[in-house]
Amino acid sequence: xxxxxxxxxxxxxxxxxxxxxxxxxxxxxxxxxxxxxxxxxxxxxxxxxxxxxxxxxxxxxxxxxxxxxxxxxxxxxxxxxxxxxxxxxxxxxxxxxxxxxxxxxxxxxxxxxxxxxxxxxxxxxxxxxxxxxxxxxxxxxxxxxxxxxxxxxxxxxxxxxxxxxxxxxxxxxxxxxxxxxxxxxxxxxxxxxxxxxxxxxxxxxxxxxxxxxxxxxxxxxxxxxxxxxxxxxxxxxxxxxxxxxxxxxxxxxxxxxxxxxxxxxxxxxxxxxxxxxxxxxxxxxxxxxxxxxxxxxxxxxxxxxxxxxxxxxxxxxxxxxxxxxxxxxxxxxxxxxxxxxxxxxxxxxxxxxxxxxxxxxxxxxxxxxxxxxxxxxxxxxxxxxxxxxxxxxxxxxxxxxxxxxxxxxxxxxxxxxxxxxxxxxxxxxxxxxxxxxxxxxxxxxxxxxxxxxxxxxxxxxxxxxxxxxxxxxxxxxxxxxxxxxxxxxxxxxxxxxxx
Amino acid sequence: xxxxxxxxxxxxxxxxxxxxxxxxxxxxxxxxxxxxxxxxxxxxxxxxxxxxxxxxxxxxxxxxxxxxxxxxxxxxxxxxxxxxxxxxxxxxxxxxxxxxxxxxxxxxxxxxxxxxxxxxxxxxxxxxxxxxxxxxxxxxxxxxxxxxxxxxxxxxxxxxxxxxxxxxxxxxxxxxxxxxxxxxxxxxxxxxxxxxxxxxxxxxxxxxxxxxxxxxxxxxxxxxxxxxxxxxxxxxxxxxxxxxxxxxxxxxxxxxxxxxxxxxxxxxxxxxxxxxxxxxxxxxxxxxxxxxxxxxxxxxxxxxxxxxxxxxxxxxxxxxxxxxxxxxxxxxxxxxxxxxxxxxxxxxxxxxxxxxxxxxxxxxxxxxxxxxxxxxxxxxxxxxxxxxxxxxxxxxxxxxxxxxxxxxxxxxxxxxxxxxxxxxxxxxxxxxxxxxxxxxxxxxxxxxxxxxxxxxxxxxxxxxxxxxxxxxxxxxxxxxxxx
Numbered sequence: 001x002x003x004x005x006x007x008x009x010x011x012x013x014x015x016x017x018x019x020x021x022x023x024x025x026x027x028x029x030x031x032x033x034x035x036x037x038x039x040x041x042x043x044x045x046x047x048x049x050x051x052x053x054x055x056x057x058x059x060x061x062x063x064x065x066x067x068x069x070x071x072x073x074x075x076x077x078x079x080x081x082x083x084x085x086x087x088x089x090x091x092x093x094x095x096x097x098x099x100x101x102x103x104x105x106x107x108x109x110x111x112x113x114x115x116x117x118x119x120x121x122x123x124x125x126x127x128x129x130x131x132x133x134x135x136x137x138x139x140x141x142x143x144x145x146x147x148x149x150x151x152x153x154x155x156x157x158x159x160x161x162x163x164x165x166x167x168x169x170x171x172x173x174x175x176x177x178x179x180x181x182x183x184x185x186x187x188x189x190x191x192x193x194x195x196x197x198x199x200x201x202x203x204x205x206x207x208x209x210x211x212x213x214x215x216x217x218x219x220x221x222x223x224x225x226x227x228x229x230x231x232x233x234x235x236x237x238x239x240x241x242x243x244x245x246x247x248x249x250x251x252x253x254x255x256x257x258x259x260x261x262x263x264x265x266x267x268x269x270x271x272x273x274x275x276x277x278x279x280x281x282x283x284x285x286x287x288x289x290x291x292x293x294x295x296x297x298x299x300x301x302x303x304x305x306x307x308x309x310x311x312x313x314x315x316x317x318x319x320x321x322x323x324x325x326x327x328x329x330x331x332x333x334x335x336x337x338x339x340x341x342x343x344x345x346x347x348x349x350x351x352x353x354x355x356x357x358x359x360x361x362x363x364x365x366x367x368x369x370x371x372x373x374x375x376x377x378x379x380x381x382x383x384x385x386x387x388x389x390x391x392x393x394x395x396x397x398x399x400x401x402x403x404x405x406x407x408x409x410x411x412x413x414x415x416x417x418x419x420x421x422x423x424x425x426x427x428x429x430x431x432x433x434x435x436x437x438x439x440x441x442x443x444x445x446x447x448x449x450x451x452x453x454x455x456x457x458x459x460x461x462x463x464x465x466x467x468x469x470x471x472x473x474x475x476x477x478x479x480x481x482x483x484x485x486x487x488x489x490x491x492x493x494x495x496x497x498x499x
Numbered sequence: 500x501x502x503x504x505x506x507x508x509x510x511x512x513x514x515x516x517x518x519x520x521x522x523x524x525x526x527x528x529x530x531x532x533x534x535x536x537x538x539x540x541x542x543x544x545x546x547x548x549x550x551x552x553x554x555x556x557x558x559x560x561x562x563x564x565x566x567x568x569x570x571x572x573x574x575x576x577x578x579x580x581x582x583x584x585x586x587x588x589x590x591x592x593x594x595x596x597x598x599x600x601x602x603x604x605x606x607x608x609x610x611x612x613x614x615x616x617x618x619x620x621x622x623x624x625x626x627x628x629x630x631x632x633x634x635x636x637x638x639x640x641x642x643x644x645x646x647x648x649x650x651x652x653x654x655x656x657x658x659x660x661x662x663x664x665x666x667x668x669x670x671x672x673x674x675x676x677x678x679x680x681x682x683x684x685x686x687x688x689x690x691x692x693x694x695x696x697x698x699x700x701x702x703x704x705x706x707x708x709x710x711x712x713x714x715x716x717x718x719x720x721x722x723x724x725x726x727x728x729x730x731x732x733x734x735x736x737x738x739x740x741x742x743x744x745x746x747x748x749x750x751x752x753x754x755x756x757x758x759x760x761x762x763x764x765x766x767x768x769x770x771x772x773x774x775x776x777x778x779x780x781x782x783x784x785x786x787x788x789x790x791x792x793x794x795x796x797x798x799x800x801x802x803x804x805x806x807x808x809x810x811x812x813x814x815x816x817x818x819x820x821x822x823x824x825x826x827x828x829x830x831x832x833x834x835x836x837x838x839x840x841x842x843x844x845x846x847x848x849x850x851x852x853x854x855x856x857x858x859x860x861x862x863x864x865x866x867x868x869x870x871x872x873x874x875x876x877x878x879x880x881x882x883x884x885x886x887x888x889x890x891x892x893x894x895x896x897x898x899x900x901x902x903x904x905x906x907x908x909x910x911x912x913x914x915x916x917x918x919x920x921x922x923x924x925x926x927x928x929x930x931x932x933x934x935x936x937x938x939x940x941x942x943x944x945x946x947x948x949x950x951x952x953x954x955x956x957x958x959x960x961x962x963x964x965x966x967x968x969x970x971x972x973x974x975x976x977x978x979x980x981x982x
Binding site for chain 1: 537538539541542544546547548549551553572574575576577608620621624625626627628644646673676677680681683684687688689786787788789790820821822823827828831832833834835836837838839858859860890893894896897898899900901903904905906
């Protein structure tokens with residue numbers, strides 16, 4: 001949902017030229033250590049050797065996410081990510097040709113059942129019962145022909161950890177860390193599911209994501225508030241829709257549209273792979289070539305995404321819940337690599353990173369209005385114009401409104417007073433140190449490299465980042481704040497206790 | 500995709516695994532997949548053996564009894580320092596629950612001799628250091644991440660925080676206010692609420708089960724923190740690991756310089772009694788939500804117990820070993836009844852906890868209760884197929900090297916083994932102990948610890964489901980006012 005969570009931890013890179021880190025201290029040249037290749041079918045591969053332990057982290061990112069769904073089909077990208085764990089024509093089957101016939105029937109009966117259910121009260125109850133029974137029977141037959149959760153079994157048995165996947169507005173990610181002698185297993189499984197996934201157990205998994213929605217949004221006040229906030233801040237662009245989907249869409253997601261979506265998005269020419277760890281690059285490249293090289297490229301969907309019109313005037317909503325007050329407040333802004341986005345990274349740290357950040361000091365320590373306050377640059381995605389957002393909770397008996405007024409004062413200060421050289425240097429220094437910390441794990445590095453390559457088409461965004469951050473002046477901060485942090489450009493959502 | 504972390508209790512190092520890893524090529528095929536000419540059967544891929552001898556941290560004892568583990572790693576200009584302290588919320592005095600936690604917070608924010616809390620914040624953040632403190636039931640953990648160039652300064656401040664905190668009144672008041680606000684909001688988050696109640700119920704009969712309340716926070720005074728600090732923060736009760744871009748000898752010298760004058764106190768503290776939860780009790784907590792939370796819990800073997808190895812395997816099979824673990828497979832994959840469902844086994848040095856949980860829509864709550872019960876019952880009654888046991892052991896052994904992925908992890912792991920009083924060769928023998936577990940051992944361990952009739956069960960759900968439960972089961976108790 002949020003952009004890659006390593007993103008803001010690592011939103012800056014330090015190079016040897018920076019003041020506090022003389023070259024002798026930090027001879028780590030990321031640019032020279034990354035090896036990048038493009039296969040004939042368009043697949044991008046980034047590799048980086050680290051030999052601390054015989055392990056390797058592997059990330060696959062598709063430049064496709066919830067924004068690419070058609071209206072009425074929200075939740076497809078995310079459900080597809082779940083379905084990608086259900087196996088392939090050669091993994092998870094006892095007899096694929098026989099299985100395929102049953103799967104076709106399941107799809108037909110399932111679709112008929114959905115068509116009837118969607119009629120609501122006027123649905124034919126007898127038909128519903130009959131189709132439900134029929135579907136159950138087919139699912140039972142199918143279970144005899146398949147082997148459930150084989151992909152997970154294969155990885156787990158070989159000692160894989162952090163096997164996971166995630167769907168965002170922008171990208172879909174499949175990640176795992178494995179002992180470094182087992183890269184071929186990863187290539188075998190992943191290339192197969194990129195080319196030949198089989199959507200087994202579709203209707204049960206659809207129920208699982210409904211539970212996921214109940215958990216993340218309907219039972220969680222924070223989840224619900226953010227969902228309604230985004231639906232208000234965006235009125236036209238697909239960022240207004242939740243990644244998990246709207247319930248009425250989710251209940252009737254279908255296999256035919258999912259297959260279409262898969263074809264248009266899960267193609268090698270829409271994919272970035274990053275491999276970081278104990279590898280021999282020539283050998284790793286050979287394995288990737290062998291398994292992924294034969295997958296044909298696809299014509300990608302040139303889906304025109306509706307642009308968000310300029311917001312002309314503040315928007316304000318209340319969301320009722322059985323919970324105490326919370327506040328989300330945010331502003332429209334350009335995405336990376338626009339200059340303003342770099343400035344907002346800096347503003348984010350200046351305002352809420354650590355105990356000496358401005359909002360921590362004023363709202364929590366001095367005025368004692370808030371329990372918590374956090375700024376976040378880049379919601380809900382970064383492929384398109386996005387938002388700079390504050391999340392805050394007032395401290396009883398103070399109210400969201402008091403908090404909002406105090407926050408406003410700080411924003412005005414940002415516009416009116418130049419940031420001191422000392423304060424600016426502190427924040428830049430923190431961003432540099434965070435970058436070094438980000439280099440400390442295989443998974444973190446693989447995540448970052450693949451993220452920028454998939455999002456912006458160039459992992460070097462990362463390498464050029466420190467120079468860009470270093471150039472930012474107090475005046476840039478003032479100008480950016482004046483341009484974007486205006487009342488007419490903001491949306492406010494308040495979570496209020498249900499009376 | 501999966502979400503296994505949410506209902507996991509705090510565990511510091513949930514798995515301590517070990518050593519010289521020669522890879523098992525662990526392959527038996529459950530099925531013969533139909534492989535295309537290009538695609539080998541994934542169960543038949545052969546792997547070159549891995550050999551890896553992880554580095555070992557050096558152990559040093561300072562004259563005052565403070566134990567230190569040091570490991571050099573020069574890849575990045577970073578240093579990590581972690582202190583593990585023999586304290587914990589289980590030592591909270593009655594009526595002053597929250598004292599251990601407040602001490603652990605204000606020790607960091609409330610200044611040190613010669614420097615105010617705010618000045619300390621400025622100094623640390625201007626050198627981009629990150630210093631975190633946390634207090635668990637049975638330990639305190641302080642960690643500092645600092646750039647190499649600043650590491651001596653960082654260590655000095657770290658030592659002064661541990662040794663000479665001031666506990667400024669203003670910062671204490673602030674932390675008390677923030678904690679009170681956190682408590683006010685706990686019931687807004689069903690998972691946090693469930694956790695807190697589960698922790699209380701499973702630890703009944705022990706101070707570990709007493710909960711912080713607004714009243715208990717209110718009663719805590721600055722003197723209480725000072726006394727608590729004197730009692731628990733002392734060289735014999737603190738162990739420190741240092742890893743990163745340092746010189747081992749230099750680290751020792753600096754440790755002596757900054758911690759050498761710390762004098763131990765002679766006061767002794769009794770470890771509180773172990774929990775005695777009310778076996779077989781079902782607790783319901785009504786909350787108006789579309790999804791119920793169900794947690795089963797048992798006391799489980801301590802890490803020192805020989806039963807801990809079979810119990811780890813049981814946990815893997817029941818609900819923590821990926822999609823194939825029984826709870827995940829049955830409740831999530833086969834029936835679509837939950838997104839989060841699984842089990843956890845956390846072993847401390849003197850006792851352990853085992854839990855099984857699922858979050859499911861209100862209408863399927865009873866079904867999920869009976870499925871969880873059935874899965875746990877099965878593990879104690881039916882022998883595992885040899886294949887299933889072998890696969891589980893293989894998974895645990897193959898993922899073993901991930902316990903050695905960073906210098907910090909290695910040093911801290913060695914430290915924790917000593918902290919928990921485990922035998923020195925714990926890591927060396929870990930693999931053999933896991934390999935030696937037999938089917939009978941699993942039945943014995945499950946029989947002894949995981950009797951489904953003796954589980955305590957907590958359910959958070961709407962009124963309808965709570966009513967159904969109170970008529971369907973005996974021994975049901977309603978939690979009225981959880982805060």
